[in-house]
Amino acid sequence: MANANKDLVKIQSIGRTLKGQDILAVKVTTLARALPDGVKPATLFSATQHAREWISTEVEMRLLKYVLANRTALKDLLDRTELWFVPVANPDGYDFTFTEGNRLWRKNLRDVNGDGKITIGDGVDPNRNFPTNFHCDEEGSSSIPSSDTYRGAGPASEPETVAMDGLLRRIRFKGQVNYHSYGPLLLYPQGWQIATKTADDPIYDMDKMGRKAPHALGVLSHYKAVVWETGDDIIPRSTGQVPGTTSKGGVDTELAVRDYLNEGGKLLHAGKYPSYAANANGQYYFQPDQPAQRECATPTDPPCIQVFNDFQQYWLGAYVFFDDAGTDQATGRPYELKGVGGRFDGFAGTLAPSHTNSYVATSAILPARQFPRFASSAPVKWARPGGPFDPHTGSWDVYTGSSCAPPSGGAGWRTIHPFTQRYQGPACEPTGTSGAWNAASGNSAGWQQWKIDLTPYAGKQVELSISYVSDWGTQGAGVFLDDFAVTLDGATAEQSSFEADLGGWTVAGPPAGSSVSINNWFRTDQVFEEGGGLATKDTVYLGFGVESLTSQAARTDLVKRSMRHLLG
Structure with a gap:
């Protein structure tokens, strides 16, 4: 296309990926190669920040081809403005989705854990790595590397982000359309702040309204x-x-x-x-x-x-x-x-x-x-x-920062936390491969007494494990645990209120298959503000x-x- 339209099309690399691939931008305008970049009012069309969203690439390419095929009808537009296209903003991730078993890969190919392999705990979401409002909170993006919305180690830590941010700063576009295929949504930059009016909302004309205040x-x-x-x-x-x-x-x-x-x-x-x-x-x-x-x-x-x-x-x-x-x-x-x-x-x-x-x-x-x-x-x-x-009693307790689907929807617990398959069946049955599902969901509204009948295990060694299970889209205030006791025939055989130590409990990492969490259980006498x-x-x-x-x-x-x- 560039060779066939040398008077209109200029291709340039705006940066390189982690794997060294060029990130290509296409400028379309009259005298594209003769005039400096950004000399005319410019609009950017970009796509494929998220690797698996193939259709966004095709929408971008179809629009580029349409402009070139209709160059005569669009002559006035191309004389006065610059149209820029970045069809694949995440080339490494995009190529990775064409390899076996990786069709739904979303992020770039940052080897976060440094093990030389690209697995579920790797990659950074380029769309959440931009400097503006970076790490604003834990809702719009995640600190957990295995999350699809992992924001990265720092603002603009990824070369793909640096390349796109550099293009935006250099050209100072009048507008940008960034194509995705997540859902039937029209999102604006103001969307980081909920329910914010956009530039496309109707303007309230005070003169036409008789000089009355809009609100x-x-x-x-x-x-x-x-x-x-x-x-x-x-x-x-x-x-x-x-x-x-x-x-x-x-x-x-x-x-x-x-x-x-x-x-x-x-x-x-x-x-x-x-x-x-x-x-x-x-x-x-x-x-x-x-x-x-x-x-x-x-x-x-x-x-x-x-x-x-x-x-x-x-x-x-x-x-x-x-x-x-x-x-x-x-x-x-x-x-x-x-x-x-x-x-x-x-x-x-x-x-x-x-x-x-x-x-x-x-x-x-x-x-x-x-x-x-x-x-x-x-x-x-x-x-x-x-x-x-x-704490329920004393001064110390321990703390950590009822359905098949996680609160935020999407994949079930059996997918996000494979260890739950031991306790939950594929159709939400309360039994799995080796145990039973005992869980509570939502806000407990204060301390609640829990009892577990261990009678069926009489004479055996029993390991009791308590887990706080959530996903990267839904993070609550965590779980508090206090006043643990084992009773035999009504008499207390063992107990702990965590006043001096963990009382025989140990703090383990996440089970196999679950992502690493930024929090874990710890003993504390510090209550929330x-x-x-x-x-x-x-x-x-x-x-x-x-x-x-x-x-x-x-x-x-x-x-x-x-x-x-x-x-x-």
């Missing part, structure tokens, strides 16, 4: 800090909406506040149920933008989509939510409040009977030294005996209504402390 919350930008107090509202709904749904207005309010924070605003968010639907993380649905159906009336029915907790986790610093966890369930009264850090040190308050919430700070899960953008703490505590993550009030650099998030404080002095004191934290 009542447009006033936020006039203030250095705002108070978002939800009172006793639980879930905002419009007339006719049913349980399991929330209103578009409620979600729009959250997005408007998020936009305000992104522009440097400061926020105090409080209420008896502040952001309840979002904290439920996927259990409620709303209708994003469908004129014919103004609100979601039937959960799970498109165009209704789920409401997630990204805003609470990454802007408000609340990674895990505990409903009514600031209330003494024996008396029905909220625990006392006490301030323990920063501007809140010395605060004390009593709440009238009302609903409460408690939160685990995001930095307890994503350490601030690794994720400084999400640094958060819990300076307002519930004065209660213990908390959701305190948790409380009734969280603080980040820009926000204060309270798990109770300020109006529920029993004295005006306490209400005034708390708001003053919050504003001093936010504004200095």
